[in-house]
Amino acid sequence: MKTVTILVPAYNEEAVLGQLYDRLKIVMNGIPSYNFELLFVNDGSQDNTLSIIKSMRMRDERVSYVDLSRNFGKEIAMIAGLDHAAGDAVIIIDADLQDPPELIPEMIYYWEQGYDDVYAKRKSRTGETWLKKWTSSAYYKVLQKMTRIPIQENTGDFRLLDRRCVEALKQLREAQRYTKGMFSWIGYNKKEILFDRDPRAAGETKWNYGKLMDLAIEGITSFTTTPLRLSALFGCVISFFAFMFMIWIIVKTLLIGDPVAGYPSLMTIILFLGGIQLISLGIIGEYLGRIFNETKNRPLYFVDEYNNERALNQENHK
Ligand code: UDP
Ligand code: MG
Secondary structure, eight states, X not given: OOEEEEEEEESSOTTTHHHHHHHHHHHHHTOXXXXXXXXXXXXXXXXXXXXXXXXXXXXXXXEEEEXXXXXXXXXXXXXXXXXXXXXXEEEEOOTTSSSOGGGHHHHHHHHHTTOSXXXXXXXXXXXXXXXXXXHHHHHHHHHHHHOSSOOOTTEEEEEEEEHHHHHHHHHOOOSSOOHHHHHHHHOOOEEEEEEEEOOOSSSOOOOOXXXXXXXXXXXXXXXXXXXXXXXXXXXXXHHHHHHHHHHHHHHHHHHHOOOSOOHHHHHHHHHHHHHHHHHHHHHHHHHHHHHXXXXXXXXXXXXXXXXXXXXXXXXXXX
């Protein structure tokens, strides 16, 4: 019998775990043809998340958990989960019930049809502000323009991955992760299914605009070097105009002479160029910072406990 792992990254989710478990249990019991593993990754929660997970494990042997040594963020929590998942397929689902567990049978159905990556695309996004929706759609347009890999819009991490996708993702060990882009990058047979995204069932979102901004920059810098090229292009265009301007000044001086003037134009040009240079430096810095982080080559995370066992972290999770 094949095993399906349901992977739930959880950070301070005590308010929803009960509900989540109840709904997952109904779904799992409805598919008797598979073994299920319900794998929680406790991402350094400060509330009772861990003890709730442990008590679930006492009642239900399908539950297992990885407890990380501190809060590493969802992207790292997911790779920690993938490293520990035992299933022939892994379904990644948010703890807050924004991803309806009732979609799981459909995902498994398409997996049986031979698809490797069945991802759920949101038809609607209830409970999110228009500003968030608008910035998100504008961002995807820009990102898509800059990279050749198709990146799915309105798609989160809620998806079923075949074992070979999981093994592929496990080989991408970069520290600054943009998992959403990685799903596209690895390729394989993808299948889209549509759903209505619900508002969070309880508790609070851990995302704010600062974090979203980080993720957005992450997305661009980890999947494309177009910004670097853009700054070079900008430099060329500006140099070209500067050159034409120089010729124009020489000709003008020769023909009609040049009474000294032009402080305002000089100032504008200097300030404008200064701005462009700083922006370009910033872009280079952004990539340089990533190089710095990756060269340290640290393990992505440390495990505190895995299924009631204290982790010694001697092996490298690769
Ligand atoms: N999460 C996590 N570590 C974090 C932040 C979030 O594991 O540092 C988990 C969280 O418990 C939830 C999922 O990632 O299962 C999505 O988080 P959230 O609902 O806060 O994000 P949103 O749905 O608002 O994008
Ligand atoms: Mg959420």
